[in-house]
Amino acid sequence: xxxxxxxxxxxxxxxxxxVRELRFFEESFRRNLALRLENTGMTSRTDRAKLHxxxxxxxxxxxxxxxxxxxxRRDFVCYAAGRMLAELFRHEPLMISNSGKSDDPILLEWPxxxxxxxxxxxxALSVLKQDFDGAPTLTEASRDRRVWQSIRENIRxxxxxxxxxxxxxxxxxxxxTDPSLPxxxxxxxxxxxxxx
Amino acid sequence: MPRPxxxxxxxxxxxxxxxxxxxxxxxxxxxxxxxxxxxxxxLETLSRDMSQAxxxxxxxxxxxxxxxxxxxxxxxxxxxxxxxxxxxxxxxxVLLALVDGREADRAAYVHARYQATRYxxxxxxxxxxxxxxxxxxxxxxxxxxxxxxPRERADYTSLADQALRLTASGAITSSDDQTLPxxxxxxxxxxxxxxxxxxxxxxxxxIGALDLAAEIITLRQGVFDAIMDGFDPVTxxxxxxKLLxxxxxxx
Numbered sequence: 001x002x003x004x005x006x007x008x009x010x011x012x013x014x015x016x017x018x019v020r021e022l023r024f025f026e027e028s029f030r031r032n033l034a035l036r037l038e039n040t041g042m043t044s045r046t047d048r049a050k051l052h053x054x055x056x057x058x059x060x061x062x063x064x065x066x067x068x069x070x071x072x073r074r075d076f077v078c079y080a081a082g083r084m085l086a087e088l089f090r091h092e093p094l095m096i097s098n099s100g101k102s103d104d105p106i107l108l109e110w111p112x113x114x115x116x117x118x119x120x121x122x123x124a125l126s127v128l129k130q131d132f133d134g135a136p137t138l139t140e141a142s143r144d145r146r147v148w149q150s151i152r153e154n155i156r157x158x159x160x161x162x163x164x165x166x167x168x169x170x171x172x173x174x175x176x177t178d179p180s181l182p183x184x185x186x187x188x189x190x191x192x193x194x195x196x
Numbered sequence: 197m198p199r200p201x202x203x204x205x206x207x208x209x210x211x212x213x214x215x216x217x218x219x220x221x222x223x224x225x226x227x228x229x230x231x232x233x234x235x236x237x238x239l240e241t242l243s244r245d246m247s248q249a250x251x252x253x254x255x256x257x258x259x260x261x262x263x264x265x266x267x268x269x270x271x272x273x274x275x276x277x278x279x280x281x282x283x284x285x286x287x288x289x290v291l292l293a294l295v296d297g298r299e300a301d302r303a304a305y306v307h308a309r310y311q312a313t314r315y316x317x318x319x320x321x322x323x324x325x326x327x328x329x330x331x332x333x334x335x336x337x338x339x340x341x342x343x344x345x346p347r348e349r350a351d352y353t354s355l356a357d358q359a360l361r362l363t364a365s366g367a368i369t370s371s372d373d374q375t376l377p378x379x380x381x382x383x384x385x386x387x388x389x390x391x392x393x394x395x396x397x398x399x400x401x402x403i404g405a406l407d408l409a410a411e412i413i414t415l416r417q418g419v420f421d422a423i424m425d426g427f428d429p430v431t432x433x434x435x436x437x438k439l440l441x442x443x444x445x446x447x
Contacts, residue, residue, distance in 0.1 A: 014447075017447065018447065020443055021443060021446055021447065022408075022443055022444050023444075023446055024446065049411065049415060052412070052415060053415050055443075056412070056440075059439070059443050060439075063439055
């Protein structure tokens with residue numbers, strides 16, 4: 001999966017904090033959209049109010065769960081990016097015509113999901129690269145159409161499945177049982193068990 | 197050094213300042229009444245009532261009142277535009293006093309908040325509600341000893357307190373929705389919090405902050421209505437401003 005926004009985000013100073021600003025979030029989200037749809041012939045419409053609502057919902061959750069970050073900061077970056085993806089799925093700010101051309105079958109089949117995921121992956125990997133000495137490469141699952149079809153079906157019932165889905169793509173152990181609870185994440189429980 | 201805006205120490209300047217505010221608010225009330233008056237609707241109602249009467253009059257009231265309707269409409273339009281030009285001149289520069297917090301003088305503080313509130317009301321779809329200036333001046337006097345200033349960054353508790361005081365002041369009268377004035381003044385406080393966290397602002401930045409605050413309060417209407425109805429709205433609003441404002445400004 002292409003992440004054209006990743007180099008640009010990585011060049012930003014202190015991307016971990018910048019992405020918590022609504023204006024930067026909106027600007028970089030739109031930039032990622034433009035990059036993803038470049039030369040595809042696809043057209044898009046972004047509902048600004050829905051995009052802002054998704055961001056505010058993410059902010060609410062961030063403030064409630066940020067204490068968990070102390071347990072495992074690296075893992076929390078993945079959780080926070082997954083939560084952002086969940087809020088984008090929940091609020092659906094994008095409408096994209098899927099009558100374009102692209103070498104990326106996932107973009108053709110599910111353009112909105114592909115754009116949301118590429119943005120959140122770009123954010124997660126740029127933070128990991130800046131703050132944790134390097135980012136992982138995306139797993140094979142990111143190119144597996146069956147994985148994308150499965151997640152598309154599952155988020156209809158519960159958008160929070162976006163969180164373990166993003167974990168799967170970046171190689172973190174997913175928590176499919178309680179996706180929205182950061183304290184139940186395998187990495188956090190492992191750290192807590194070691195400390196006990 | 198005595199503060200010229202402290203009403204208890206220097207009553208006369210306040211009185212001189214208050215008199216034009218009183219006249220302006222009276223004109224605003226009159227303009228509001230004129231806007232509510234719809235001669236066509238009133239005459240149609242009268243006509244309907246007359247036609248349903250058991251013994252209709254020989255002369256139509258519509259024919260007799262046609263000229264009166266035209267003249268009344270002209271007078272209402274003239275009065276409304278005159279009032280707008282005289283009492284609410286649209287000068288965006290006054291909004292810059294929002295950046296100064298309590299360090300602005302009384303007249304600048306009141307005028308800036310009046311214009312900002314007027315702007316927010318229009319943005320949030322409540323432009324036809326009456327807004328008065330004197331209650332805003334009273335809130336200034338009530339909170340004259342508040343220490344908040346832009347140098348202290350955003351003083352969320354003072355801004356929340358200001359929103360609650362303005363809501364209770366009667367500056368916006370709304371009989372059908374009690375939480376409406378709170379939402380508008382919460383948007384004003386959110387704007388001020390954003391400006392306090394931002395680098396020095398120009399008029400465009402202030403208007404941008406007002407636009408964003410209006411949008412955010414509308415998006416989170418349920419949250420703000422719950423704050424208004426809650427046990428301790430000042431504390432809850434201060435917490436909400438503290439949570440939101442840093443995410444709405446650029447570092």
